[in-house]
Amino acid sequence: MKPTLLDVAELAKVSRTTACRAMNNEGRIDEETRKRVLEAAKSLNYQPNRLAQSLRVKQSFVIGVIFSNLFAGHFYSEIFRGIEEYTSGQNYNLILGCSDGSVEKETELIESFQARQVDGLIMTPTNHMTPEAIEILENSKIPVVFIDRCSADYEHDYVGTDNLLGGKLAADYLKQLGHRNIAVCMGADAETMSVTDRLRGAVQVFEKEQMHYFTIMGKSKARNSKEFSYAAMLESMDMLKSNEATAVMAMSDSVALGASRALIEHGYRIGKDIALIGYNNDDFCPYLTVPLTTVGQPKYELGERAAELLLKKIRDKKSKCNTKIILKPKLVIRQSCGEF
Amino acid sequence: MKPTLLDVAELAKVSRTTACRAMNNEGRIDEETRKRVLEAAKSLNYQPNRLAQSLRVKQSFVIGVIFSNLFAGHFYSEIFRGIEEYTSGQNYNLILGCSDGSVEKETELIESFQARQVDGLIMTPTNHMTPEAIEILENSKIPVVFIDRCSADYEHDYVGTDNLLGGKLAADYLKQLGHRNIAVCMGADAETMSVTDRLRGAVQVFEKEQMHYFTIMGKSKARNSKEFSYAAMLESMDMLKSNEATAVMAMSDSVALGASRALIEHGYRIGKDIALIGYNNDDFCPYLTVPLTTVGQPKYELGERAAELLLKKIRDKKSKCNTKIILKPKLVIRQSCGEF
């Protein structure tokens, strides 16, 4: 049986309380006894039971992370790293779940994490959180920070990048290059707030500059966005030609990669016969045969900032609940839109 | 304040015990009262405190997952998905940490997870787990399953793929294609057991078939294997020429991608001037300009099987501790070694 604090106390010939104080470096305690307790603990290989601790102090030092999708490039891995490195230094652990885009699973996870008394929650909500799910969140009074996406009609804290600006950046760049006919290629997550914002941003530019554009939206049930956009682009080849599109703007780098494959198979040379721009600046971009021009997001920082904000909220509960941290995307020019 | 079981009991005019029985669908209880309790619970929005439960029953229904690296392509994401989907159906939650290759962090995580009373642990150990870390694991008596990699000298359960075979598969294929001079390109994780096994497998073939080979091993401190192998390959261009290598065998798809970029910049056409084979069958492989031939691993299944094995161990503690589940890799032929 694992040794408990009482075992330590007995070995050190003190009371539980004193042992407890020694373990937690509390004030009023004799240096001598403190050492004795620590030694006893060590010799017994004592390890405090965090469950009991958490129960008692009503603080678990666990934070829940819910992603809606684990495939999406390195995007979530990087965000997770940001969260992990920030929080682990402060003695927190992370409990992770993936809703896989399902509202039911999302709700289950929220409830399950709540039941485990997480101190806070960082999540990318599914496109359409049900009012029910939102109510659960609000009732629970658990601090929540949304990341990357957020739920439209609900007061919340949020960390993300300026997707509207990102869309504009991409569109502007295409405009500068003289493109007038743009194919916008969507991924399976087209309804996501971050994606619709990108599109809105781009469209603002298109309209202002009187550029033509049309969207390519697959309908396959592909399991990842590369496959999805590959199929979509393949189906849209005629459309591309009849519209005389000279550039394709993809809503993510994965989408760009899938689309590029279809383009290549149809004889297009990326960066020469057609321009291609992605989004996210995934790891693979610089290494493609023709390195992908894209709009970069500070993924790691996104996670870090979300963690920082959440911990702040946890510390002073009263902090008002409507902070938005919006980081800036930036254009990363490589060769896929031609060289200049 | 959150309602407790006692609140529910009072509202339903029964004792805590009865309320507890009702919530847990236990036997000896009147159907009437059961319903009454359930209603009371619902009206109070009662949610059992899993911390208290776990403390009492000495089972947390949490399992710890420790990866050594979160960048490595989709490899770990897929594994995680496998674990997550298998365990979440059984009411488990996952607490995830990343050792980032550091033995200290790994040890910290193990201890931290232990303190949280995880029911079991799934981990990819760092290359060189210290005896200390191993001792901690053994003392704790927590069921552990290693995944992908394993620690050499220590009895354990393990789920992985047959990397020796994988290496052979790749080498054999190259041989069949008539290649006699192979450049083997290593990533930053060259000392990893899974990678050394791949190399050993390949070398067995090389020697048997009297093929020549040499290794390319970068020395940069790059943050990902694409960057790492890109730099390495760039530095090794002369070597490649003087050895008249006609094929490069990369220890992972990321490494292949980085290497391919260097090759392309030096005028090589992948699949024509030089053959390139990767490992893992990452998502991006089919979509590259010249789709990458590679050795595929069943990543999702790896996670699933590990979870399955761990839960089995948790259930019957006495099950002997030396199960090895070795899945088979398979060659995935695309175009990067030429077409036939």
Add this chain to the structure above:
DNA sequence: GTGAAAGCGCTAACAT
């Protein structure tokens, strides 16, 4: 079928 009481391992008021 139901309840009283004890206790999981820890911490914190309150005494001394």
Add this chain to the structure above:
DNA sequence: ATGTTAGCGCTTTCAC
């Protein structure tokens, strides 16, 4: 500076 006692929210004998 140390100890006594109560209690976090739950489950589980054991008695009725």
